[in-house]
Amino acid sequence: MPVIIITIAVVVAIILGILVANVKVVQQSKAYVIEQLGAFHTVWGVGFHVKVPFFQRIAKIVSLKEQVVDFAPQPVITKDNVTMQIDTVLYFQITDPKLYTYGVEHPMSAIENLTATTLRNIIGDLELDQSLTSRDIINSKMRAILDEATDPWGIKVNRVELKNIIPPREIQDAMEKQMKAERERRESILQAEGQKASQILVAEGEKQSTILRADAAKQAAIMRAEGEAEAIMKVQQATAEALKLLNAANPNEQVVKIKALEAFQAAADGKATKIIIPSEIQGLAGLCASAKAVFEDEKKAPPAAK
Incomplete structure (x- = not known):
């Protein structure tokens, strides 16, 4: 049991x-x-x-995820007989597991060989300069060709990227020299532009300084002119005030003649070489001379006896 x-x-x-x-x-x-x-x-x-x-x-x-495979560098020959090493990166996705399982033996090896063949065919139609500057075009062509070729295997190629393009050593040296010359040229241009900008700034500074000095001189001249005008105005106002006071005092004819004589004296003290004396002033001058003589005779006469 x-x-x-x-x-x-x-x-x-x-x-x-x-x-x-x-x-x-x-x-x-x-x-x-x-x-x-x-x-x-x-x-x-x-x-x-x-x-x-x-x-x-x-x-x-x-x-079923998108997968990435990095293929080893492949030797390719350009249209102008330059041998380069190019390695590619492939982004793909399995869309049909049945075709992927039974469509081809060793799918990754098949895709790698197909990628190398396609790359050689495309680069063979391009010269070196075109192959170095046309990565996007090469990527697009390879993606279209590989996607169509791998469709019976249940694989969809999403992207193809040229990872590195390695030309021969002598071409690399020439490219490095060219790049160095280009860098030196750009540095020279930058230095020249810097010097130009510096000179422009100096010229602008001198211009502004000249303008400021001219403005200062202008303002000083204006202030001097305004001061002189104000001084003249004050003199004129003082003269007007004096005349007003004189008129208010109701002067007689003799006072007016004396004032005229004072004005004549001031004119005579100037730099004029010729002076025209009015007849009224001449008479007044003679009167003043006679009066002066009388006063002097009186001073010289002896005093009367008591």
């Missing part, structure tokens, strides 16, 4: 083990290719699946 129980327990354990081993949960972005009795049966997507023991097997587990 114990032997039977042990046998049954072993059989149940084996059956449970087989069932557990054939229960599969497919993860996101994965696909399982299932064969039944050696032939393709189905593709399991994400979720819970049970495989029939001994009749079905998982032929391939395929990743």
